[in-house]
Amino acid sequence: MNETGHDIADALGLLLRRTTRAHLYSLLTEGLGEAVDELTYPVFSGLARTGPCSAADLGREVGLDRSTITRRADRLEHAGLLRREPDPADGRATLLALTDEGQGLVAATRRRLADHIEGSLASWPQEEARTFARLLRRFVDEGLLAAGEPEHPAAPGQGRRGAVDAGR
Amino acid sequence: MNETGHDIADALGLLLRRTTRAHLYSLLTEGLGEAVDELTYPVFSGLARTGPCSAADLGREVGLDRSTITRRADRLEHAGLLRREPDPADGRATLLALTDEGQGLVAATRRRLADHIEGSLASWPQEEARTFARLLRRFVDEGLLAAGEPEHPAAPGQGRRGAVDAGR
DNA sequence: TATTGTTATACTCTATAACTATA
DNA sequence: TATAGTTATAGAGTATAACAATA
Numbered sequence: 112m113n114e115t116g117h118d119i120a121d122a123l124g125l126l127l128r129r130t131t132r133a134h135l136y137s138l139l140t141e142g143l144g145e146a147v148d149e150l151t152y153p154v155f156s157g158l159a160r161t162g163p164c165s166a167a168d169l170g171r172e173v174g175l176d177r178s179t180i181t182r183r184a185d186r187l188e189h190a191g192l193l194r195r196e197p198d199p200a201d202g203r204a205t206l207l208a209l210t211d212e213g214q215g216l217v218a219a220t221r222r223r224l225a226d227h228i229e230g231s232l233a234s235w236p237q238e239e240a241r242t243f244a245r246l247l248r249r250f251v252d253e254g255l256l257a258a259g260e261p262e263h264p265a266a267p268g269q270g271r272r273g274a275v276d277a278g279r
Numbered sequence: 280m281n282e283t284g285h286d287i288a289d290a291l292g293l294l295l296r297r298t299t300r301a302h303l304y305s306l307l308t309e310g311l312g313e314a315v316d317e318l319t320y321p322v323f324s325g326l327a328r329t330g331p332c333s334a335a336d337l338g339r340e341v342g343l344d345r346s347t348i349t350r351r352a353d354r355l356e357h358a359g360l361l362r363r364e365p366d367p368a369d370g371r372a373t374l375l376a377l378t379d380e381g382q383g384l385v386a387a388t389r390r391r392l393a394d395h396i397e398g399s400l401a402s403w404p405q406e407e408a409r410t411f412a413r414l415l416r417r418f419v420d421e422g423l424l425a426a427g428e429p430e431h432p433a434a435p436g437q438g439r440r441g442a443v444d445a446g447r
Numbered sequence: 448t449a450t451t452g453t454t455a456t457a458c459t460c461t462a463t464a465a466c467t468a469t470a
Numbered sequence: 471t472a473t474a475g476t477t478a479t480a481g482a483g484t485a486t487a488a489c490a491a492t493a
Contacts, residue, residue: 115400116393118412122419123396127300129321130342131423135295150483153297166452174298176485181453195452203451203492224291225284231422232283243418244286246411251290254399255299318460334475344462349476371469371474 138227139220146190147216154183155192155209159217163208165198180207192216306395307388314358315384322351323360323377327385331376333366348375360384 125131133149140147147155157173158164164172166180173180184207187193192213198204209217232240293299301317308315315323325341326332332340334348341348352375355361360381366372377385400408 113393113397115405115408115412116395116397117389118416119396119400120389120392122412122415123392124324125419126423127295127303128341132295133342135423156292167450173296174301177452178454178486179484182483198451201451201493205452221285221288224288225281227284228287228291228423229281229284232287232418234421237283239414240283242410243414244283244290246407246414247290248286249403250400250411251293253402255294255303255396335473345475346463346477347461350460366474369470369474373475 135224139224143216143220144190146186146192151183151186154180155187155213156217156220158193158207158209159214163196163206165201165204166207167204169207187213303392307392311384311388312358314354314360319351319354322348323355323381324385324388326361326375326377327382331364331374333369333372334375335372337375355381 136149136152140149140152153173153175154169157169161169161172166177166184170177170180184193184195188195192210194208194210195205196208198206232243235243304317304320308317308320321341321343322337325337329337329340334345334352338345338348352361352363356363360378362376362378363373364376366374400411403411
């Protein structure tokens, strides 16, 4: 009997439910201004993961068409969170990069999420919390994703700072 | 230093990323027919959690407007996975319920996901896998969700069979 | 010829607001 | 009066397909 599999599947189901994501998302972006919403946030946080990046590459990273990236980047640019600069290595490309303000906002959302999680784990024995963090990490890295996400095999990135990519 | 919080936040970020959800979703619904897709699946699996249910209640459960539920339920009904029946307790309401075929399909997706997870945990010591399942469950139940989801406080449900509710 | 960013078009889906029926 | 399901409308967002520029 794959009892363990079912247990994890159920918990995962709760975790990935729309209401959960919406809640997490609003927690993260509350008070950050109009530019950062459910639509622009994946671009925003994706860019923080990859560093300066073309729209085409970022689209592959987050699973969106480059035309969609262009549109969402416009909003972030107007809000002063993102800037465009020509790619010195490729005359066709335009690099998208977070401004200092954008960087600061991303850092704030990361801190906010981490704090929220810490708070919700306040009643756990520290040892169990650490164990959980370690196992969850391994599960995500080796388990679920590795099992079938053959995307961008040459993903460069710079570490894997993952914030929550809400919605579509 | 909330190192643990950041670790979990990062893993959570990866888990909730769109590409991850899309992958999980396609795993679940592959070959299930046209009616079950990213849009109808939340209705489908939500109904499996709640049991026979009005469109308004189901909408509250999964975070969608009742008009949206109506439209998606139409598709599932045409595919023979869902049926409508008058609510004997309320002449205004129509109960949505899964047909036997629908029940079977939901069970199949649950099994599919559990098997996939079991497979991805094959190399783990069984003890660690069990520990992880237990901690993840607790995290989801007491931690993240409890910390801020004051929705449907009178949610009846019947157990909490959570399948993956993809997309919007 | 292939790929870049951007823009115009067609399409899908959504919530809002109607409507009728029942509590 | 309030809520049920359904339907029409208007709005937002997407991918597709173009475009000119560069590799």
